[in-house]
Amino acid sequence: MNRMATTKVDPKLNDSDLKKKSKTYQGLTGRQLIDWYRVMYTSRRVDDREILLKRQQKVFFQISGAGHEAIGVAAAHALKSGYDWFFPYYRDRALCLALGATPYEMLMGAVGAADDPSSGGRQMPSHWAFKRLNVVTQSSATGTQILHAVGCSEAGRYFSRHPNAARKADGDYRQFKDIQFQGDEITYVSLGDGTTSEGEFWEALNTASNKRLPVLFCVEDNGYAISVPVEVQTSGGNISRLVSGFPNFHFEELDGTDPITAYAALKRAADHCRAGHGPAFVHAHVIRPYSHSLSDDERLYRPDSERQRDAARDPISCLQMFLLREGILDEKAINKIEKEVDDEVQAAADQALAAAIPQPDTIYNFVYSPDLDPTSTEFSTQPAAVPAETASDGKKSAASQPKTMADLINATLRDEMRRDERVLIFGEDVADASREEYLKQKLIKGKGGVFKLTSGLQTEFGADRVFNSPLAEANIVGRATGMAVRGLKPVVEIQFFDYIWPAMMQLRDELPIIRWRSNNAFSAPVVVRVAIGGYLTGGAIYHSQCGESIFTHTPGMRVVFPSNALDAAGLLRTAIRCDDPVLFLEHKRLYRETYGRAPYPGPDYMVPFGKAKTVQTGTDLTVITYGAVVPRALQAAQKLEREHQISVELIDLRTLNPFDWEAIAASVKKTNRALIAYEDSLSWGYGAEIAARIADQLFHHLDAPVKRIAATDTFVAYQPILEDAILPQVSDLFRAMKELAEF
Ligand SMILES: Cc1ncc(C[n+]2csc(CCOP(=O)(O)OP(=O)(O)O)c2C)c(N)n1
Ligand SMILES: [Mg+2]
Numbered sequence: 001m002n003r004m005a006t007t008k009v010d011p012k013l014n015d016s017d018l019k020k021k022s023k024t025y026q027g028l029t030g031r032q033l034i035d036w037y038r039v040m041y042t043s044r045r046v047d048d049r050e051i052l053l054k055r056q057q058k059v060f061f062q063i064s065g066a067g068h069e070a071i072g073v074a075a076a077h078a079l080k081s082g083y084d085w086f087f088p089y090y091r092d093r094a095l096c097l098a099l100g101a102t103p104y105e106m107l108m109g110a111v112g113a114a115d116d117p118s119s120g121g122r123q124m125p126s127h128w129a130f131k132r133l134n135v136v137t138q139s140s141a142t143g144t145q146i147l148h149a150v151g152c153s154e155a156g157r158y159f160s161r162h163p164n165a166a167r168k169a170d171g172d173y174r175q176f177k178d179i180q181f182q183g184d185e186i187t188y189v190s191l192g193d194g195t196t197s198e199g200e201f202w203e204a205l206n207t208a209s210n211k212r213l214p215v216l217f218c219v220e221d222n223g224y225a226i227s228v229p230v231e232v233q234t235s236g237g238n239i240s241r242l243v244s245g246f247p248n249f250h251f252e253e254l255d256g257t258d259p260i261t262a263y264a265a266l267k268r269a270a271d272h273c274r275a276g277h278g279p280a281f282v283h284a285h286v287i288r289p290y291s292h293s294l295s296d297d298e299r300l301y302r303p304d305s306e307r308q309r310d311a312a313r314d315p316i317s318c319l320q321m322f323l324l325r326e327g328i329l330d331e332k333a334i335n336k337i338e339k340e341v342d343d344e345v346q347a348a349a350d351q352a353l354a355a356a357i358p359q360p361d362t363i364y365n366f367v368y369s370p371d372l373d374p375t376s377t378e379f380s381t382q383p384a385a386v387p388a389e390t391a392s393d394g395k396k397s398a399a400s401q402p403k404t405m406a407d408l409i410n411a412t413l414r415d416e417m418r419r420d421e422r423v424l425i426f427g428e429d430v431a432d433a434s435r436e437e438y439l440k441q442k443l444i445k446g447k448g449g450v451f452k453l454t455s456g457l458q459t460e461f462g463a464d465r466v467f468n469s470p471l472a473e474a475n476i477v478g479r480a481t482g483m484a485v486r487g488l489k490p491v492v493e494i495q496f497f498d499y500i501w502p503a504m505m506q507l508r509d510e511l512p513i514i515r516w517r518s519n520n521a522f523s524a525p526v527v528v529r530v531a532i533g534g535y536l537t538g539g540a541i542y543h544s545q546c547g548e549s550i551f552t553h554t555p556g557m558r559v560v561f562p563s564n565a566l567d568a569a570g571l572l573r574t575a576i577r578c579d580d581p582v583l584f585l586e587h588k589r590l591y592r593e594t595y596g597r598a599p600y601p602g603p604d605y606m607v608p609f610g611k612a613k614t615v616q617t618g619t620d621l622t623v624i625t626y627g628a629v630v631p632r633a634l635q636a637a638q639k640l641e642r643e644h645q646i647s648v649e650l651i652d653l654r655t656l657n658p659f660d661w662e663a664i665a666a667s668v669k670k671t672n673r674a675l676i677a678y679e680d681s682l683s684w685g686y687g688a689e690i691a692a693r694i695a696d697q698l699f700h701h702l703d704a705p706v707k708r709i710a711a712t713d714t715f716v717a718y719q720p721i722l723e724d725a726i727l728p729q730v731s732d733l734f735r736a737m738k739e740l741a742e743f
């Protein structure tokens with residue numbers, strides 16, 4: 001490890017001294033333990049320095065790794081820095097130091113310096129990210145990193161089975177994503193005892209166990225989650241007991257304040273993972289001597305007696321006593337080390353306090369990829385004139401026939417999987433059949449999605465690339481995020497928008513913000529396809545929801561919502577080839593609609609993001625809409641023209657983030673009237689933002705109030721009479737357009 005002691009053997013040592021020096025402890029030499037002590041002590045002193053700086057109001061937050069130093073140093077040495085992958089949490093200061101991070105880097109995080117390698121001043125301190133060490137960016141949301149770790153380890157396995165997928169390619173996201181894989185790398189993930197209460201923890205254990213993934217889970221159990229003791233979090237008070245039934249795991253429960261014991265256990269755990277036997281679960285009992293954070297005072301909920309009991313197990317003083325007792329160091333040598341560390345930390349703090357802070361005009365940097373712009377002309381191509389013989393499904397006569405949105409999404413997925421071996425697909429029911437032997441024996445035809453959008457893909461590309469997930473939406477998005485960090489391109493499916501919510505933490509706090517919060521050190525350009533929307537006649541509350549504005553309100557997430565087959569193909573291809581996370585909303589009612597069918601546009605057809613389509617030009621008013629409201633608005637506009645000679649300009653936004661403000665502005669400047677129509681319930685919906693912008697920026701061009709037409713502020717009911725009353729119908733659109741034109 002890069003912080004190994006460099007002390008030279010003293011030539012004046014006598015025999016007994018030499019014997020002591022050659023004695024080992026679980027394979028660790030005295031010298032190694034001296035070095036470990038140095039790192040553990042450094043970790044504590046950086047915490048102490050930050051606490052001092054916080055009291056002086058020179059830093060703005062502090063959370064310590066105190067009490068967790070021994071397990072961290074032991075883990076760093078049981079694993080390989082820059083070779084294995086690390087998803088630590090905020091207590092892992094000592095782990096990161098032992099892997100090779102420096103006190104200066106950490107203190108730059110505390111002051112929020114521009115060159116803070118973890119986030120460039122965007123995240124709180126102790127939210128570690130060190131690209132060169134394979135320490136992946138983490139959030140403040142406890143537990144979200146665990147599924148990322150699972151996805152990361154799956155990516156390692158995938159690249160070792162598909163080494164060609166790691167090749168660089170120009171012209172899409174791959175140009176900017178270097179792949180490294182080893183074949184036997186381990187993914188380390190740590191978490192606190194309280195965090196084991198979260199569902200994503202169990203989802204991660206389940207998948208790691210089921211797939212025998214080389215993930216080393218390390219629970220750093222300090223007995224508390226802020227003020228809540230472990231017996232309230234964990235039935236029976238011991239997480240090891242609860243997880244012991246998971247197959248394929250190696251389990252260890254140990255005193256995590258003792259680095260030697262911890263190292264031996266972690267080594268056994270790492271050996272199990274590296275040999276490919278499956279995951280490991282290390283449960284380390286540690287202490288938390290400094291309250292939860294500097295915003296917490298544990299004396300409010302822990303009596304002195306309990307705190308003193310903990311203090312007797314302090315890993316720093318215990319290791320110091322051990323080194324003295326074993327004659328590895330004497331008091332003078334200890335003082336010398338401590339003085340050196342104190343000086344180093346002091347110098348690092350002075351340097352960090354003098355470091356440049358980020359400029360306010362950098363705040364928009366890295367919300368999206370700086371390398372690849374999906375709104376650019378690079379993503380604008382014409383549909384190919386496809387001769388019948390070269391159609392994607394091989395059927396001669398069918399190729400030039402108009403295809404449904406479902407057909408063209410399926411064809412686009414197939415094309416992109418052929419083109420790019422990093423693309424893989426998973427989600428609920430997306431495989432043709434998980435029991436592949438049935439397919440091989442031709443006993444069955446295969447399913448390929450509840451709407452059949454992924455039909456035939458597993459059969460063509462194999463179960464490595466197209467597979468079913470458990471029924472767990474966070475599992476889908478969390479794993480996809482971990483895979484994408486490693487350079488894969490997961491195109492995952494959420495079966496119904498109505499059930500996207502278990503993945504909400506991943507979709508709000510993780511996926512879209514990985515690039516921004518790590519100051520471009522990491523990114524996760526995943527495509528999440530979601531079946532959305534109503535007008536189903538019987539779809540009811542839980543199969544009809546929209547809610548796109550919740551995601552357009554999330555910086556970093558591209559949101560796409562096509563209204564026809566050709567746009568769906570072109571936009572999906574852009575989504576897959578681009579370098580940003582994309583929420584790709586597919587309206588279920590449009591999947592097989594007659595409206596908007598189109599011939600297969602070829603394997604390179606792309607529509608850029610942020611470019612609306614003018615469905616029809618007009619002069620009297622502008623209707624701005626998207627998705628399943630497009631054909632309805634078109635019908636209403638045509639009727640209005642026929643019956644009242646009112647000319648409507650109809651704009652289909654196609655992508656909601658980014659959206660085409662230029663197209664909206666140009667049209668409203670021409671017609672001086674604007675109606676925004678959308679399927680979601682009216683209040684706080686997507687159209688509210690468009691209406692506000694028009695009112696704000698085009699006020700002087702308006703001859704009438706900006707109007708909206710949308711669903712009622714209710715969920716969608718089952719009985720068709722109610723459904724019709726709730727969702728905006730052609731008659732509602734007609735009425736609203738007429739009123740606005742006549743205002
Ligand atoms: C999902 C989520 N809920 C709540 C919080 C607020 N919070 C931060 S740390 C913490 C306790 C974590 O306890 P534990 O997992 O035992 O880790 P420890 O801090 O004790 O090391 C809580 C409740 C959070 N960050 N994330
Ligand atoms: Mg805890």
